[in-house]
Amino acid sequence: MNYRHHFHAGNFADVMKHILLRQLLLALQKKPKGFLYLETHAGRGEYDLAGAAAGDSLARQPEYPEGIGRLMDRTDLPAGIAEYVDFVKEFDRRAGNLKAALRFYPGSPWFARQLARPQDRLALCELQPAECAALRDGAGLALRVLVHEMDGYTALRAMLPPLERRALVLVDPPYEAADEYAQLVRALAAALRRFPSGVFAVWYPLTERARVDEFFAALRTLQPPPTLALELTIAGEYSAIKLRGCGLVIINPPWQFEREAEPLLRTLAQVLAQAPGGGVRLEWIARE
Numbered sequence: 001m002n003y004r005h006h007f008h009a010g011n012f013a014d015v016m017k018h019i020l021l022r023q024l025l026l027a028l029q030k031k032p033k034g035f036l037y038l039e040t041h042a043g044r045g046e047y048d049l050a051g052a053a054a055g056d057s058l059a060r061q062p063e064y065p066e067g068i069g070r071l072m073d074r075t076d077l078p079a080g081i082a083e084y085v086d087f088v089k090e091f092d093r094r095a096g097n098l099k100a101a102l103r104f105y106p107g108s109p110w111f112a113r114q115l116a117r118p119q120d121r122l123a124l125c126e127l128q129p130a131e132c133a134a135l136r137d138g139a140g141l142a143l144r145v146l147v148h149e150m151d152g153y154t155a156l157r158a159m160l161p162p163l164e165r166r167a168l169v170l171v172d173p174p175y176e177a178a179d180e181y182a183q184l185v186r187a188l189a190a191a192l193r194r195f196p197s198g199v200f201a202v203w204y205p206l207t208e209r210a211r212v213d214e215f216f217a218a219l220r221t222l223q224p225p226p227t228l229a230l231e232l233t234i235a236g237e238y239s240a241i242k243l244r245g246c247g248l249v250i251i252n253p254p255w256q257f258e259r260e261a262e263p264l265l266r267t268l269a270q271v272l273a274q275a276p277g278g279g280v281r282l283e284w285i286a287r288e
C-alpha cells in the first residue's frame with residue numbers, strides 16, 4: 001500500500017469530489033432526522049501543501065495549483081463552489097496559516113464535520129496507521145465522530161445498516177490494487193443487500209473509458225436502486241494527461257440532485273480545463 005494522497009490533495013479531482021460531497025450532505029440535511037456519514041477511505045483529514053509544494057520527483061509534483069489554486073481568487077463562482085472555497089480558506093486559517101497563499105487543505109472528513117448537525121454521526125475508516133493517527137489527532141475528542149483504523153470494505157459490511165436508518169457513504173479508494181474494482185463491487189453488493197436505501201457515493205478515476213464502462217456494467221449486474229454517474233473531464237480523450245477526469249457514482253441520489261450538480265460541474269469544466277476536449281457527462285446507470 002504505497003498510496004499517499006499528499007501530492008494529489010486539492011487537485012481538480014479533490015475539488016470535484018469535495019464540492020459534490022458538500023452538496024450531498026446539504027441535500028440529506030433537508031430532512032431533520034439525523035444520519036450516519038460513513039467514509040471507507042478517509043485519508044489523514046488535513047494536507048500540508050507546503051510539504052507537497054516542491055514535489056519529490058518528476059512524477060510526483062503538487063497538483064493543487066491546477067485545482068483549488070485556480071479557484072482561490074475568483075469572485076464569479078456559483079454558491080455551491082464559493083462556499084466550498086470559503087470553507088477551505090477558513091480551514092487553512094484555523095490550521096495556523098497566517099499567509100495569503102493556501103497551505104492547509106482539508107480532506108473529505110472535515111467537509112462532513114463542518115456541516116454535521118448534532119443529530120448526525122461520523123464514522124471514518126482509514127487503513128494506513130500513520131494516516132489514521134493523523135486523522136484521529138485532528139478529530140480530537142468529539143462524541144459523534146469515531147475514527148477506525150480498519151479496511152473500508154469490511155466497514156461497508158460491518159457498519160450497515162445504521163441505527164438511524166439513514167446514511168451517506170463515501171467510498172474513495174486509491175485504485176492502486178489491480179482488483180480494486182472487483183473488491184469495491186463485491187463490498188457494494190453486500191452493503192446494498194444489508195441497506196438498500198443508503199446513499200452511496202463512489203469516486204472513480206477516468207484514465208480509460210473502457211475500464212469505467214466495465215465498472216458500470218458490473219454495477220448493473222447488482223440491479224441497484226437508481227444510480228447516477230457524474231463525470232468531469234479536464235482534457236479530451238487523446239490528451240497526454242494521464243488522469244484526465246474523474247467521476248462520482250451516486251446510488252440513491254437525492255431528489256433531482258443532477259439538476260443541482262450539473263451547473264456546478266459545468267463551471268468546474270471551464271475553470272479547471274487543462275487541455276481542449278474536456279467537459280461534463282451525466283449517465284443513469286440504473287433508473288427507478
Ligand SMILES: C[S@@+](CC[C@H](N)C(=O)[O-])C[C@H]1O[C@@H](n2cnc3c(N)ncnc32)[C@H](O)[C@@H]1O
Pocket residue numbers: 001003005014017040041042043044045106107108109125126127128131150151152153172173174
Ligand atoms: C484517495 S485517499 C482518501 C482521500 C479522502 N477521502 C479525501 O477526499 O480527503 C485514499 C485513502 O485510502 C486509504 N486506504 C487504502 N486502502 C484502504 C482500505 N482497504 N481501507 C481503508 N483505507 C484504505 C489510503 O491510505 C488513503 O489514505
